[in-house]
Amino acid sequence: MNTEILSRIQFAFTIAFHYIYPPLSIGLGVVMVIMEGLYLRTGKPIYEQMTRFWIRIFALIFGIGVATGIVMEFEFGTNWAVYSRYVGDIFGSALAAEGIFAFALESGFLGILIFGWNRVSPRVHFFATLMVALGSMFSAIWIVVANSWQQTPAGYKIEGEGMHARAVVTDFWEMVFNPSSIDRLSHVIIGAFLAGSFLVLSVNAYYILRNRHLAIAKSGFKIALVVATVSALMQLFTGHRSADIVAKHQPAKLAAFEGHYDSLAVADMYLMGWVDNKNQEVTGISIPAGLSFLIHQDFKTPVQGLNAFKKEDRPSAVNFVFQTYHLMVAIGVILIGLTLLASFLWWRGQLFEHRWLMHIFAWAVLLPQIANQLGWYSAEVGRQPWVVYNLLRTSDALSQSLKAEQVLFSLILFTLVYALLFALFLYMLNKKIKHGLEGNDEMIPEYSKRDNPLLK
Template structure:
């Protein structure tokens, strides 16, 4: 393999692994805010126990998320030197803001969150919980802002030429509120909250199925189900808005997402299918003119197709973009259906007696994670061949001195180290789950668990 492909594979692997954890932190953080808020309001100790339990799992996800995130910043310098120089001013502003306003907020309150029980007043601890949650949210903001600028650059000018060219900020707020940032921030937040909510649903569905910690798990399950239902429905709105933005700002990406090749013709909306790039044909099940209707509210409105762009300016892996995008949409709809059906069973008073539904929730934890991953794959692969859309090509952005053997060696090393980290993470989380939510509470209070 050549340097570009290996560098892209390595970065894709490291960022995909990293992106398992920050969404969990955001989602678990919201659940902790809700459970501790209910504890302060009602005085019910079970809500305090839930908060203490999920703080432990939050700490694990936060720690490994920080460790794996740092690696990517080094990769910018080692494998993507030209890219780093080009976007340094842009990323420097965004990542400095993340460090000052997001990571600083999160880390400042984390100590109180972990060790402040019985040392500070309850409302102070609650404020710390809110601070940690907001810090994780703000951290996502600045990372998505930086990435969105690559998708839809704004508020800059180019200084220098050739390999020494770089983008320099001329309007900080135009850079922050570039055409795609708000839609993508909201969509990312919602996906992250779903990841955390479905982890909570999974763990407490498991407890209920096994006849352990039933009463406290019912409380946690209901809280997480409300969160999952609200934010799964919200994904419809933010996803549609984001797609509208792609239609305006990145028409080649939109065309790849639906396998639309004709230069200017009504475009179908596929439920599933397979793209044959050579024959420029999609075989699958679709709604004729469906994409045209979603974008223009007219089934016969033309959509710009891939043939409107030179071959070198369009995504090369059209079928991959198509598949990743449709997997994301399919999972999103499945999460909506699952959440709404569970709410219906709750309303009927049969939620916790429906064992097969609890079994599904026990394993549904993987679905938001897959949706988050493939959504990012679709977004990043759909932007190709540009690393900065319309300005810097990916094949011009990697380090000129690095060799394929260097990248291959570090990629193998990352595979080994990250595999060990993942196994340790699963082991530690599983250990916490087996110990159960009453582990800390048993030191001071005796509770029944059924």
């Protein structure tokens, strides 16, 4: 493999591994705010116990997330020097805003969140929890803004020529609110809510199956289920909005999503299938003219296909983009069905009577993570061959002095180090979960069990 492919694999590997953790911290932060808010409102120990437990999990996730994210900053310079010079003014603004508004806020209140119990008042501690949750979301905002600018550039001008060209900000807010930033941000944030809430659902389902901490586990399960159900339904809307933006600003990517080649034909919407890029054929199950209807609200309007673009200007890995996109959508539908089923059983008073459902939720923690990864794969590979859409090709963004063997060596080292970090994360997470919550059900006063509607 050449230097470009190895560098792309290396960056994809490091960012995919890092992206396991930020969605968990964002989603878990929201759930913790709800839990501690209920404790502040009711004063019931059950909410304090569950909040304390999840803060410990949050601290572990946050620490691993910070450690794995640092590497990417260096890769911009070592592997993608031309890219860094080209987008330096854009990314510099976004990353500076992240440091000021996000990381400082999150890390500044993290100490109070973790060590502030019994040292500050309940209201101050709740405020710290809220600030940490907001800080994690602010961090995502600026990262997604920077990435969205690569997808739909706006508020810039190009200075210089050839390899010395660079994008310079002319309107900061136009750059921030570029055509895709808001819709992509909402899609990413909701995906993070799903990741965090399903982690809470999974752990509480485990406790319920083991008959441990039943009162706390059932209450925490229901809190997370509300977040997960609302988020799953909202993701349907944000996903559709994101697809509309792709159709308008990145038609080649949309065509790759559905394996659509002929610009003179209506476009089917595939439920599943396989793309033969050589023969420009898709074999699978589809809704005839479904994509045409979603884009144009008309079954007879053609959709711009891949053949409308020069071969060098369109994605080459069409089947990969097709599969990742459709698997993401399929998982989204599964999450909607699973949360609605659980909500229906809750309404019927039968939520915890089915052990098979708890077994499903115990393993369903993997689904939002897989969907989040697949979404980024389809978005980034679908943008190729451009690293900045229609402005800078990926092949031109590499560091000129970089050699393939150097990238391969560092990739092997990163793989080993990240494997150790992941093993450490799983070990520590498993240890904390098996240790359980502080106290036990007998420590919860009877009035809490009697008056708490979530325990009925």
